[in-house]
Structures are given as C-alpha cells and as structure tokens.
Amino acid sequence: KKKIILDCDPGIDDALALMLALSSPELSICGITTVSGNVPSDLGACNALRTLNFMNRLDIPVYCGAEKPLVRDYVSAQDTHGADGLGEIGIPLVQDVPWHSAAVDFILDTLRTTTALTIVAIGPLTNIALALRRDKKAFQNLSQLVSMGGNFRSYGNCSPVAEYNYWCDPDAASEVFENLGRPIHMVGLDVTRKIVLTPNLLEYMHVLDRHTAEFIQKITRFYFDFHWKQEGIIGCVINDPLAVAYAVNPDLCHGFDAYTDIETKGICIGQSVVDSMNFWHKKPNSHVLTQTDPLAFMTMFLSRIFQKEPG
Numbered sequence: 001k002k003k004i005i006l007d008c009d010p011g012i013d014d015a016l017a018l019m020l021a022l023s024s025p026e027l028s029i030c031g032i033t034t035v036s037g038n039v040p041s042d043l044g045a046c047n048a049l050r051t052l053n054f055m056n057r058l059d060i061p062v063y064c065g066a067e068k069p070l071v072r073d074y075v076s077a078q079d080t081h082g083a084d085g086l087g088e089i090g091i092p093l094v095q096d097v098p099w100h101s102a103a104v105d106f107i108l109d110t111l112r113t114t115t116a117l118t119i120v121a122i123g124p125l126t127n128i129a130l131a132l133r134r135d136k137k138a139f140q141n142l143s144q145l146v147s148m149g150g151n152f153r154s155y156g157n158c159s160p161v162a163e164y165n166y167w168c169d170p171d172a173a174s175e176v177f178e179n180l181g182r183p184i185h186m187v188g189l190d191v192t193r194k195i196v197l198t199p200n201l202l203e204y205m206h207v208l209d210r211h212t213a214e215f216i217q218k219i220t221r222f223y224f225d226f227h228w229k230q231e232g233i234i235g236c237v238i239n240d241p242l243a244v245a246y247a248v249n250p251d252l253c254h255g256f257d258a259y260t261d262i263e264t265k266g267i268c269i270g271q272s273v274v275d276s277m278n279f280w281h282k283k284p285n286s287h288v289l290t291q292t293d294p295l296a297f298m299t300m301f302l303s304r305i306f307q308k309e310p311g
C-alpha cells in the first residue's frame with residue numbers, strides 16, 4: 001500500500017477527495033493535516049473529522065496546521081465553500097474525538113519514520129513549506145509530492161492568472177517548488193477544470209446508494225450555486241479528488257517536466273509560471289499535468305465511493 005498524508009483545507013472538494021482516498025485500497029492514510037485555505041485550519045480539522053465520521057473512519061488522526069500564510073494576509077474561500085466550509089447544511093460536528101495540533105511536527109515525524117511517503121497536498125502549501133524550512137533532510141524519505149494547485153494554459157480561478165491554493169500562500173508555494181529537491185506533481189486547473197460533477201451524475205448516485213448520495217448532494221449544493229452564479233456552469237468543478245486519483249493511478253493524467261516558479265508579488269501574485277520552452281535552462285522541479293480522462297476519473301470515483309465494480 002502507498003502510505004500517504006493528505007494535507008488539506010476542507011473544503012467541499014477536499015471532503016470528496018478524502019472520501020476517495022478512504023475508499024481506495026491502494027492507499028494507507030497515515031494522517032490528515034489541515035492548513036488555512038478554504039477555511040481556517042481549525043475549522044478544516046473539524047470538517048475532516050465530520051467527513052471521517054460520515055465514512056466511519058474516525059481512527060485516522062487529524063492534525064491542525066498553519067493558521068495563516070507565510071507572508072501575505074489570509075483570505076479564505078468561504079464564498080465558494082460556505083461559512084462552515086462544508087456547504088452550510090449542518091453536517092453533524094464530532095464531539096468526542098479531538099483533533100491534534102502541530103501538523104508540521106506530524107509531517108516531519110512521519111517522514112522520518114516512513115521509508116516511502118507520498119504527500120497529497122490539496123490546499124495551500126504552507127504546512128509543507130514550514131516542514132521544509134525546519135528539516136529539509138527529512139524529505140529524503142518523501143516518495144512523491146502531489147499538489148493540487150497552479151495552472152499552465154488554463155486561466156485562474158481567483159485572479160485572471162492564479163489558482164486559489166498557490167494564490168492563497170504564494171510564498172509557501174514558491175519555497176516548496178524551489179527547495180523540495182524533486183519534481184512536484186502539479187495537478188492544476190488545466191486538468192481539474194475537466195472534472196465536473198453534473199446534476200445527472202448526482203441523480204445517478206442516488207441509484208447507487210441513497211445515503212452517500214445525499215451527503216454528496218447536500219455538501220455540493222453550495223458549490224453548484226457558486227459555479228452557476230460565478231462561472232455560468234451547470235455542475236461544479238471538483239479539483240481535489242483528481243489529485244488523490246492521480247496518486248492512486250498516475251496513468252489518469254499526463255503532462256511534462258519543466259521548471260516552475262510561483263509569483264509572490266504584484267498583479268500576477270500566485271501565478272504558476274511554467275517554463276515549458278526551457279528559456280531559463282533550469283532543472284525541472286515540476287511535472288505539470290495537462291491532460292486527463294474525465295470519464296475514467298468519474299468511473300473510478302463513483303465505483304470506489306459507492307463500492308461497486310464497474311462493468
């Protein structure tokens with residue numbers, strides 16, 4: 001099994017990503033760490049527990065991490081995910097299981113004691129940057145960092161040029177790209193924009209399992225409304241589960257290696273600048289995913305979350 005830490009900011013699509021990870025037998029989740037992004041990290045930890053509770057997996061530990069970006073002021077995405085981060089529909093809180101603090105310590109301890117660890121980071125990269133600052137050597141045991149973030153040809157989703165996770169903490173993203181020492185698998189908007197949860201898919205989920213379908217329908221309603229009002233899309237783009245799916249099966253996305261840096265200032269703040277033409281003659285520090293197969297992803301997502309063999 002692939003051992004992973006899911007570093008996240010739940011977040012509606014983060015919750016779906018967590019459900020997919022929990023339903024994937026190839027993965028063993030060492031722990032969940034939260035970072036301030038869509039919602040503050042303590043609320044994110046609360047939402048990770050709410051999702052684990054729904055999946056009956058409260059045995060997995062949750063660690064709360066960075067409260068704010070490294071440098072810039074914190075801007076949440078509660079307009080997209082709801083004030084509570086899970087669509088404002090009253091998913092029950094977990095009272096009897098606490099989350100732990102010190103996510104960065106947990107990441108470093110796990111790296112030190114695990115031979116091949118994959119980190120799937122589906123929020124801003126603040127926790128990872130802090131861990132790297134503290135002990136870069138521990139990252140020798142990292143097998144892979146899959147990061148949902150950035151964009152290459154695709155336009156931004158919170159500025160004309162920037163994707164939210166890198167825009168929220170551009171300094172952290174820049175540090176991680178610069179210092180990790182191995183290519184980051186960048187599952188950005190070029191591929192995730194192709195993953196749209198549509199009303200007919202939601203309807204079909206009810207045929208597969210009403211209980212799970214209702215949970216997904218409830219938490220995504222706010223997200224549906226946001227996409228309709230903001231982008232004129234019927235359905236919602238679910239970014240984060242594709243990063244988990246890619247960690248399970250790298251054949252789901254294809255791309256190229258390149259040197260990437262993240263802009264930390266000015267009107268392009270948060271933009272991932274991908275040197276696809278090798279102008280800078282720098283060693284590639286990213287594997288930029290640009291192609292995916294949405295139908296293959298959806299088949300995987302539904303069959304796993306609803307525990308059905310397709311075909």
Ligand code: BDR
Pocket residue numbers: 011012013014038077080122123148157163164165239240
């Ligand atoms: C990313 O930003 C967040 O709103 C989502 O959870 C996802 O991780 C997409 O830009």
Ligand code: CA
Pocket residue numbers: 008009010011013014037038122123240
């Ligand atoms: Ca996220």
